[in-house]
């Protein structure tokens with residue numbers, strides 16, 4: 001289906017984009033990669049009267065390393081992150097970028113659009129929540145920095161004010177002896193996962209978990225931080241028994257819904273399996289091993 005008619009604006013700065021959005025009000029939307037917005041418009045589930053295209057705003061697509069952090073311009077495509085040597089410094093970022101849908105979606109979709117969309121099934125939310133991530137914005141009230149933990153308020157709802165735009169996402173490079181992994185279960189490549197688990201941990205003395213952050217995707221209205229599961233492992237040895245207990249705590253924290261991707265019970269079971277695999281890969285990476293973390297596909301788990 002064709003979308004409803006809309007006006008099209010092509011600002012040349014983020015300030016100009018925000019000013020246009022502010023003037024047009026709720027009827028206007030920013031356009032990034034269009035991988036969520038355009039399908040919704042074609043299905044007529046969203047019919048904005050105007051689109052404000054961010055694709056021609058200069059210096060919004062970059063990956064830089066500075067001051068102990070990686071900096072991602074809001075318009076950086078998933079594929080740019082997938083192929084970036086700088087981003088590969090944090091392996092879980094590569095897991096995420098390389099696992100999103102297919103190359104068409106990865107070539108267009110952006111990290112800024114993904115977090116602004118706040119889709120409960122999106123991959124960037126859980127992955128970035130396991131890291132020290134901040135969102136830098138520009139809006140009518142000026143620039144702002146929002147901790148990612150305060151950014152997602154509900155399904156498809158963020159802390160962004162009207163006409164406020166994501167400008168940059170910064171991710172602190174984890175401490176020495178840290179590693180992370182993101183494992184998702186999918187019915188096939190070009191669809192969102194049925195469930196996913198991400199973990200970033202820091203080891204000391206080889207096998208003691210000094211610190212860990214876990215986040216679950218697709219099993220709640222936002223990505224879930226199962227803090228009980230983190231407490232089970234923090235300061236403890238990464239034994240099979242402790243990992244098993246953490247996975248059980250994570251399964252208890254999950255709040256999945258039955259839908260076309262599976263029953264709530266099935267998704268809860270997936271959380272346990274995926275998190276266990278994620279923690280194993282993360283701990284091997286924390287010890288300096290190069291480990292591939294590929295997503296799991298139906299029929300293989």
Ligand SMILES: Cc1cc2nc3c(=O)[nH]c(=O)nc-3n(C[C@H](O)[C@H](O)[C@H](O)COP(=O)(O)OP(=O)(O)OC[C@H]3O[C@@H](n4cnc5c(N)ncnc54)[C@H](O)[C@@H]3O)c2cc1C
Nearest residue numbers: 030032033034035036037101109110113114116122123166
């Ligand atoms: C077939 C298919 C499969 C997919 N599978 C996955 C998957 O497995 N995992 C996954 O994570 N994602 C998946 N996606 C979604 C994809 O990752 C999109 O890139 C993402 O959801 C939105 O990013 P975008 O750049 O396309 O944003 P758009 O669609 O352009 O915009 C999305 C929303 O964010 C707003 N927005 C965009 N940029 C900004 C900004 N800078 N500041 C403020 N608001 C902004 C827009 O106004 C809009 O409301 C899939 C998409 C498709 C079509």
